[in-house]
C-alpha cells in the first residue's frame with residue numbers, strides 16, 4: 665500500500681510534483697475510476713492503474729546485472745566521483761537501487777544492483793557462503809604451492825585469517841600470471857590483500873561470477889540489463 669504519486673514516480677512517470685498535475689487533470693484511473701487525489705493510498709499489486717489510458721506494470725523491486733567499468737565507484741551517490749548509479753537510466757534510478765556489495769574503483773566486472781534489501785542482505789552476509797569468482801592478472805610468477813596456501817587460508821595484513829579459497833593458476837611466467845580465484849567473503853580489498861600476502865600485486869581484477877550468476881559476455885563495460893527470471897531464481901535459491 666503506497667501513495668499513488670509515489671507508485672507512479674517510482675515507475676518513472678515523472679516527479680511527484682509533475683504527477684500531482686497529471687493526476688489533478690484526471691489522467692489517472694484506478695480500476696476504471698478517475699482519481700484526482702495524488703496522495704491516495706493504493707495497493708498497486710491488486711489495482712489496475714492506468715495513466716493516459718496506459719496500464720502500468722507495477723513492481724516493487726528491480727534486479728540489475730552490470731559489467732562495472734574501471735574508474736567508477738560502487739556507491740549510490742558521491743559529490744566528486746562517478747558512481748555505478750550514475751550509469752543507470754533514470755527509469756531505473758527511480759527505484760533507488762544500490763550495489764550489492766562493493767567492487768573497488770579499479771575493479772571491473774559483475775556487479776548486481778537492486779532495491780531489494782532482503783536479498784541484498786542474504787547475498788552479502790558471510791553465513792550464506794556466496795561464491796564470488798575473480799579473474800586477475802598478477803605482476804609475478806605465482807608458484808604452484810600458492811594453491812595449497814590459499815586452500816589452507818591466507819593471513820592478510822591486519823592478521824585476519826581468510827577462509828579457504830580456491831586458486832586456479834591459468835598461466836604463470838616470470839612476467840606475470842593469470843589466475844582465477846573463488847572466495848566466499850568480501851573483506852575490503854580482499855583479493856588484492858590476499859596476493860599482497862604472498863608478495864605479489866594484482867594488476868587487473870575482474871569479477872566474473874557472483875552467487876551462481878556469470879558475467880554476460882554481451883554486456884560491454886558500463887552496460888547493464890535486468891536479470892532474467894531464471895537468474896533471479898538462482899539468486900533467490902541461495
Ligand code: URA
Nearest residue numbers: 768771853854855856
Ligand atoms: N577484492 C578486491 O581486492 N577488490 C575488489 O574490488 C573485490 C575483491
